[in-house]
Amino acid sequence: MKIRIPATAKAILDALHARGYEAFVVGGCVRDSILGRVPADWDITTNAKPEEVKRIFSRTIDTGMKHGTVTVLVGTRQHEVTTYRIDGKYSDGRHPDSVTFTPSLTEDLKRRDFTINAMAYNDETGLVDLFGGVEDLQKKLIRCVGNPLERFSEDALRILRAVRFSAQLNFSIDENTIAGIVILAHTLSRISAERICTELVKLICSDHPEYLKVAYEAGITRVILPEFDEMMKTPQNNPNHMYDVGTHTLVSMMNVKPEKILRLTMLLHDVGKPSCRTTDENGIDHFRGHGEAGVKIAQDILRRLKMDNATMQTVLTLIRFHDCRVLPQERQVRRLMSRTGTDLFHDLIRVQEADILAQSQYRRDEKLQNIIAVTQLGEKIIREKQPVTVHDLAITGKDLMDAGVPEGPEIGQILKAALDEVLDDPAKNNRDYLLHLAARMARR
Ligand code: ATP
Ligand code: MG
DSSP, X not given: OOOOOOXXXXXXXXXXXXXXXXXXXXXHHXXXXXXXXXXXXXXXXXXXXXHHHHHHOSSEEEEXXXXXXXXXXXXXXXXXXXXXXXXXXXXXXXXXXXXXXXXXXXXXXXXXXXXXXXXXXXXXXXXXXXXXXXXXXXXXXXXXXXOHHHHHHHOTHHHHHXXXXXXXXXXXXXXXXXXXXXXXXXXXXXXXXXXXXXXXXXXXXXSXXXXXXXXXXXXXXXXXXXXXXXXXXXXXXXXXXXXXXXXHHHHHHHTSOSOHHHHHHHHHTTTTHHHHOEEOTTSOEEOTTHHHHHHHHHHHHHHHTTOOHHHHHHHXXXXXXXXXXXXXXXXXXXXXXXXXXXXXXXXXXHHHHHHHHTSOSTTHHHHHHHHHXXXXXXXXXXXXXXXXXXXXXXXXXXXXXXXXXXXXXXXXXXXHHHHHHHHHOGGGXXXXXXXXXXXXXXXO
């Protein structure tokens, strides 16, 4: 087995070897190379201690000295170089309590989570695969290194990582490993929100976001995202739908690009439905107000997961308007755009399209045609730089003050009224007209 190591990582291996140390590329990059996937990063494992690594390389960053990790810069690339180590227990769910350096590569590989992640390689020794990683790659299997119960007890995050890797690689999870997951899923409650969030985002941004269902069936979402379990239990007896809310959510994620904002939005777009469901006299389910209700619940979830604020706000805006259907009339499209902003307009269209594609066939073509027409109008509005926000108006707050409107809430009210007229008819976005309008309003 020969793996093509990029020149920068090779330079680091060579420098360590030249000084008598062992060094290998390890983990995800070995796995991905064997699979023919492009590795995200090339991590290195070595018996050199962190201080020794720092002495050898001129440009380094102390990434996690306590855990033995030094980042080495070669040209513009960075590689994490970590000393062979044995991890202690993760009692706080964040970091191993203690880390012991070891001279043994075997010990370092043993501490790793799954067989496919526990392989090392260099050109001199070739592949080091002590736990059947290659075989599991061939069998498309996620399997713990060693006893699953022990490994999940050391660090419960591995429970979620198993599903994350299975979603990224389209692998199944080994029988014993899944049995361990089911038994210990509840212990994910001890893991920090940040670590959960990272893995959850990787799961839903993978090629198979629908594997979230595996997490549901194994009792994982019950702990980290109980709102999803509610969705799985909420039927939608309505001609527009063919799935329960949870399954609709999974299918909607499959129908949108694997970008964090879009996938998170689809994950949570209908989170308001379980609490808004009503059934009419014909047995048809309705979910009035679920967009707004969902914004509140989604905000709680994203805060709980410690999602960064910018991502959270964007996702919440998309959820708020996901169900805001407009007819293909310029005026309506301008109004929608004035609420989302032009930047988010395209994302909102993608969200609405993914939503439709996860519904029943009922009037689907009509819904999709509508989306296409709205998109075209939106593009025309953007291309023509039509005014859609207060900032696009031909007058400013300062103009109004110069014209004698006192500073205060009235300024905002007038600008809003001006925008309202301009959204109906962009031709009215001229200074004279709007100043007249303002004067009329100020007199009232
Ligand atoms: P990605 O492509 O997502 O970065 P990766 O396999 O590199 O995948 P990382 O989370 O970057 O995953 O971890 C790098 C390596 O460190 C893994 O391949 C695995 O060997 C080991 N590892 C990471 N987290 C854990 C953990 N919680 N328990 C045990 N080993 C782990
Ligand atoms: Mg990695």
